[in-house]
Amino acid sequence: MEYENFNDLLAFVAVAREGSFTKAAKQLGVSQSALSHTIRGLETRLGIRLLTRTTRSVSPTEAGERLLNTAAPRFDEITQELASLNELRDKPAGTIRITAAEHAANSVLWPKLSPVMHDYPDVKIDINVDYSMTNIVSQRFDAGVRLGDQVEKDMIAVRISRDLRMALVATPEYFALRGKPRTPHDLQQHSCINLRLPTHGNLMVWEFEKNGVPLNVRVDGQWVFNSTTPRLRAALAGYGIAYLPEDMVTEHLKDGTLVRVLREWCPAFPGYHLYYPSRRQSSPAFQLVVNALRM
Numbered sequence: 001m002e003y004e005n006f007n008d009l010l011a012f013v014a015v016a017r018e019g020s021f022t023k024a025a026k027q028l029g030v031s032q033s034a035l036s037h038t039i040r041g042l043e044t045r046l047g048i049r050l051l052t053r054t055t056r057s058v059s060p061t062e063a064g065e066r067l068l069n070t071a072a073p074r075f076d077e078i079t080q081e082l083a084s085l086n087e088l089r090d091k092p093a094g095t096i097r098i099t100a101a102e103h104a105a106n107s108v109l110w111p112k113l114s115p116v117m118h119d120y121p122d123v124k125i126d127i128n129v130d131y132s133m134t135n136i137v138s139q140r141f142d143a144g145v146r147l148g149d150q151v152e153k154d155m156i157a158v159r160i161s162r163d164l165r166m167a168l169v170a171t172p173e174y175f176a177l178r179g180k181p182r183t184p185h186d187l188q189q190h191s192c193i194n195l196r197l198p199t200h201g202n203l204m205v206w207e208f209e210k211n212g213v214p215l216n217v218r219v220d221g222q223w224v225f226n227s228t229t230p231r232l233r234a235a236l237a238g239y240g241i242a243y244l245p246e247d248m249v250t251e252h253l254k255d256g257t258l259v260r261v262l263r264e265w266c267p268a269f270p271g272y273h274l275y276y277p278s279r280r281q282s283s284p285a286f287q288l289v290v291n292a293l294r295m
Helices: 007-018 021-028 032-046 062-090 102-117 172-178 184-189 229-236 246-255 284-293
Strands: 051-053 058-060 094-100 123-129 143-147 155-159 166-170 192-195 206-210 213-217 241-245 259-261 272-277
Touching (some): 007 032, 007 051, 007 058, 007 062, 021 032, 058 062, 094 102, 094 284, 102 123, 102 143, 102 246, 102 284, 123 284, 166 246, 172 259, 184 206, 184 213, 192 229, 229 241, 229 246, 241 246, 272 284
Parallel strands (some): 094 123, 094 143
Antiparallel strands (some): 051 058, 143 272, 155 272, 166 241, 166 259, 206 213
């Protein structure tokens, strides 16, 4: 099936509505002679005169009036529908996939995105909790969350949290029974609640620093988990010392259910950043997420 080229019909509608080749040519962005040639071609193709031309004006013939009344409203409908599609294109919609560690998902992604999503029901957020250094390109994620010093150089990084600090905590009863460590080395004599990293299957090394001097310690204990929340639960149950993000234990420190030690060995470090490929084409939904998370 061959489709008609409707450019000449659009030209006719413009001339008939404006009543002037000069005004219609300016509206369409073509020369007056080119527009006259187009109209003559349309009349030749249809085998009927559509416009009556005088030195002062241009008006549709009876046939032209009939064609104008039939074609013009339909072109108007098409124009309106295209405008509606443009509005839909600019409306945030679709699924945004993000990979992040549990703490980042709970402390940053959820509290910042949850209030916003109520206003955008067509946007879906797919969060994958993972401690491994996921390749977001090969795994088809839109973005990932890492600490500022862990983002690869070829990625765009957007800060989404303040600097973070870790805290060493246990119950008052535990410290009453076992005593408080005075240095990170003393932790090796305590029951510590470990985190197993999925990247290599190893236990996480507890990292400390004082006066610019780093110190890493491997600890042991009765419990090992591969996520953050169970470690807090184990510490609250009195099973030993946990090494947790400071904001997770703030309320427990205030009410006395947990006690903090070795604070001077836990300096602040770069906070979370949302990162994504520099070549990623930003959709309205993705830009909505970035703006909601940005500090």
